[in-house]
Amino acid sequence: MHRTRVAATMLLLLLALTSCASGQTASDPLFGRARIGLDSVDGQVGSLRLLSVSIASPGTRGSIHIAGDSAALLVTIANDGEDEDVLTGASTDVAEQVVLRDVDAPSDPDLQMSVPSGGIAVIRDVTGAHLELSGLQERLRSGFSVPVTFDFRDAGPVTLSVPIRTYDDVRPDRFSSPLACCS
Template sequence: MNRAPRAAVMGVLLLSPIALTACSAGQVTQTSTQEPNAGNQADLGDVRLRALSLPYPTGGQYASGSDARLVGAIASTSSDEDTLVSIEGEAFDSVEVIDPDAAEPAADAGGSGDLGITVPPNGIVYLSSGQGPTVALVGLTEDIGPGEAIDVTFTFEEAGEITLPVPVGVPTRDLPRGEEFDFHGEEEVSGEEGSVEESSGQEAREQESADSEG
């Protein structure tokens, strides 16, 4: 990437972190009026962490013992490269990294080993987006869901260490709703039942009058 496009991308990332989670427009949905969860962000020297979150889990909750992908971006404004050496936290047992660009697959880092994720000078690393390394927090120690967050510590070789809460994301599509109750249908049924009862009463009175005349 040459200097001009790279500067443009960096500007978008630093000024608008929610760009990573923006969804398409053009139709009104149930979630269109809700505030999207753009993840958390922090600055550490020349390193910028942006839109960090755990994707909305299937079923609405991460169960204790399950794994969760760490989504977000790490940008550098330095002219020198840096390396993310570890990701740690009490809310998970270990970290696993799959880096398609690495010479050989990274092993389970146990939450404290050398992850070896390179942050290029004046560049960006996207986590678990299909454009860079996939990072999984393995063995969550408790149930967590939307509205909750876990503390995660990031350690860089040059920039140092920082801890920040990483939230669980919200749904990016409408969730299925239950079948709506048809109040008009209920009224129609009630009206029909009332008409039947009224008709039956009229027939009974006419029969009773005929019997008395006879």
């Protein structure tokens, strides 16, 4: 038991030292945000399951969502209950507001997204229906996460640490076949 406690203490100390050496400071907007290896997160409130929740990638490797811009918030909501529920709002400290966006239609801050009993609401098409973090207050970089609160009429609120998806481009030579040598 003592060895386990010592090992855990050493691991925490190592993590603390690693974060100090990372070059982040308290004035850095990303300071205090967890760097994670996930591209999405799941959550639950009442009979509602929030599935594959993520913020769309800012683009290619090294790119960021800049302050003042917006970012797509993608989610699928499954209702395992016997009654319909409604997503009535969403919020985060990193954006002025969370709005519903559907293709080229004007954004709608009044979400009111119905989740039918035994059904799902799919709000994850970047070129179609999705939620959007509008008026970003700070830069967002892929691989980090931000807290987002989802409010439901009946189930109530749930806050998830939502990851910003990592870039999805791959170097063309990364998976190419090796050249044949030695004929």
